[in-house]
Amino acid sequence: MTKPVDLGYRMSLIDLYDLRMPQRTGTYVLHEENVAVIETGPSPSVPHLLAGLKALQIDPTDIRYIIVTHIHLDHAGGVGLLLEHCPNATVVVHPKGKRHLADPSRLIAGAKAVYGAQFDALFDPIVPVPEERLIVKEDGETLVLSAERTLTFYDTPGHANHHFSIYDSYSGGVFTGDTIGVFYPQLQEAGLAFCLPSTSPNQFDPEAMERSAERLEKLNPTRIYFGHFGALDQPGEAFRQLRFWLPKFVAAGNEAIARHPEAPVAEQAKAAAQRLRHDIIAFLNEHGVPSSSPAYAAIELDLQVCAMGIIDYWKKKQQ
Incomplete structure (x- = not known):
C-alpha cells in the first residue's frame, strides 16, 4: 500500500x-x-x-x-x-x-x-x-x-x-x-x-x-x-x-442521440464517449501529456460511465 x-x-x-x-x-x-x-x-x-x-x-x-x-x-x-x-x-x-x-x-x-x-x-x-x-x-x-x-x-x-x-x-x-x-x-x-x-x-x-x-x-x-x-x-x-467541459459533455450526448436515434442506449453512449475521447485526447496532446500517462486509463473508465449518464439525462428530457 x-x-x-x-x-x-x-x-x-x-x-x-x-x-x-x-x-x-x-x-x-x-x-x-x-x-x-x-x-x-x-x-x-x-x-x-x-x-x-x-x-x-x-x-x-x-x-x-x-x-x-x-x-x-x-x-x-x-x-x-x-x-x-x-x-x-x-x-x-x-x-x-x-x-x-x-x-x-x-x-x-x-x-x-x-x-x-x-x-x-x-x-x-x-x-x-x-x-x-x-x-x-x-x-x-x-x-x-x-x-x-x-x-x-x-x-x-x-x-x-x-x-x-x-x-x-x-x-x-x-x-x-x-x-x-x-x-x-x-x-x-x-x-x-x-x-x-x-x-x-x-x-x-x-x-x-x-x-x-x-x-x-x-x-x-x-x-x-x-x-x-x-x-x-x-x-x-x-x-x-467544469464550466469548460460540462457543455461539451452535454453536447456529446445530444449529438450521439441525434446521429443514432434508433440505436440502443448502449450504442448511443458509446458514440458519446467516442466524441468526448476525441476532444479530451486533443486537449491533452496540446498540453504535452504523453500517451503513456496512467491518467488515460482512469479517464477511459470514467468516460464509459459518464456517457451513460449523459444519454440518460437526454432520454429523460425527451419524455
Whole structure:
C-alpha cells in the first residue's frame, strides 16, 4: 500500500486502490478530538482503509464519524463493512441517502444494472447500516470536531440528488465528492491541473451541477478535496474546467442521440464517449501529456460511465 499522505491541517489522505488503481478514490482522515473519516470507497477498498489507519496509528475504535458525501458505491459502498470495525462511530449522510444505507437493495440493483457481471468484484459485500447509527445533515447544518474545526454541510445536487459538499473551517477547503468533477493528479507531473465532470447515471443534472458549483465557489475555498482523487490548491481552476467541459459533455450526448436515434442506449453512449475521447485526447496532446500517462486509463473508465449518464439525462428530457 501507499503510505497515507499528510495534507497538513491535521488531515491525511489514504489511497483506497479502488478498481485496483492508485490515485483513484481516497479517504480523508481528520485528526481531531472526534476523529472523522470522509468517504469509505467500496467494500473491497476497506482493507486498504484499515491499513492506512494503522499506518497513521489510529485505532478504528477511536473513529467517531464516518462521513459520505453521497451514497454511490464507489464512495459509500464500504460504509457498512467499515462500521463493523468502528463500534463507536456514527455515519453522517445526506437526508436523501439515509434510507438507502439502511436498506441498500435499490443501490445494489442500480449498480448491477450499470456494472453487470463485474458487480461482485467491484462492490461486494454491501452491508446495511443500522438506522440508529445513521445521522443526517441538512443544508447548512454543522458538525463540530474540535474547537478549531467545524464542518458545514451544503446540499449540492447535480451529480446526484443525495449529495452534500462539506466546508472545513480549519483548512478553508471543501470536500466536493463528485459535485464539481474528478481530478487526475497523475497529470500534475505534466504540469497540468486537470478535472472533468462526473456525469454518471441516473441523477445527472447539468443545470443543478452548475448551480452547485457556483454556490461552492462563493465560499472562496482555499482547496478542493476531491473524492477522485486528492487535494487541489487551485480551486479556481477546478471551477473553470467544469464550466469548460460540462457543455461539451452535454453536447456529446445530444449529438450521439441525434446521429443514432434508433440505436440502443448502449450504442448511443458509446458514440458519446467516442466524441468526448476525441476532444479530451486533443486537449491533452496540446498540453504535452504523453500517451503513456496512467491518467488515460482512469479517464477511459470514467468516460464509459459518464456517457451513460449523459444519454440518460437526454432520454429523460425527451419524455
